[in-house]
Amino acid sequence: MNSLAVALAGVLVMFSGMLLGHHLRYLARANALAPTGEKGMPALSKASPGFPGAMALFVVLMSLGIYQSTGRFGDWDQGRLDDSIDYLVAAEITKGRQAVEQAPASEIALLNLAHSYMEGGMYRDAVATLDQLLTLTGEDPELMGLKATAMYYRDDRQLAPDTGIVVARTLALFPQEMHTRMLLANDAYFKGDYAKAIEHWQILLGNTRQAINERAINNAIFKAQSKAGAVSSR
Structure with missing residues (x-):
């Protein structure tokens, strides 16, 4: 028992x-x-x-x-996570799938479905949906950054080589891309590399093409600086 x-x-x-x-x-x-x-x-x-x-x-x-x-x-x-999805998210996924079935070439429908998959933790399906969307749009940095984020969580918070390729290509197209910089900053922060996390957040503050929450980013930078100071003082 x-x-x-x-x-x-x-x-x-x-x-x-x-x-x-x-x-x-x-x-x-x-x-x-x-x-x-x-x-x-x-x-x-x-x-x-x-x-x-x-x-x-x-x-x-x-x-x-x-x-x-x-x-x-x-x-x-x-200590395993419950794999069940909130019924509201499940309903959104079902609605999104139906929309894509009715209009397979709809960029909006595909993007909404990808977001629903990610909200439900279905990252593998989100990656597949974003791949389908990218075949329509071409190399879109924001979509590629979203795909890299889905790949990262699909692989249990690991920056696998294929994810690294997507990240590198995204930053080559748009160095301040929000999803990608947030992904890299959070990954560095949780690994204890506070200086690297701060670097990514500071680069993100120069993003003028996407809506970013500057207050939240500055708070994250302050918290990382505090942790870095605490580590160095030991």
Whole structure:
């Protein structure tokens, strides 16, 4: 039995024990008061304490059985992500697929579908959709940066060689491309290379072709500088 089952069983046993203890105290009080002729007390002197104990055990076993049959013990205990997609995102993906089926050459439909795939964590499908879109648009730096981001998350946050090729080509076309610089900055930051992350964010601040959140980028730079200072002072 895994740790979640043990924790659940413990809570149920404690709760059932409290109920059983309360029942036994109530039973003892009823037996003590019965000879005095006090009115209002139920005739519990002959009740068996084994009955509430059996009921408590039944509740514990039934709860564990139901949860084990319907829950996700393995996923919780092993720290795996839930692969299910929020139903609203799933609906958007379905809608996007239908739009692409009706208009396979629609750049807007393909882009919307790619965004929906990425929002749902379906990065492999997002890459395929962006490839389809790039065959229509040609080398578009923004789309290529979006593709590199999808490839990065598809590969579990790894800059694989094929992703590196897309990144290099994108930056050759547009050095300040937002998706690409954000990808490189975040990757460097999470690897502890704060100086490199700051460099990418500072380059991104020179982007005048895409809508960027300068305040968020400056905050990220400040945070990276603080972490870099803390590391160097050790």
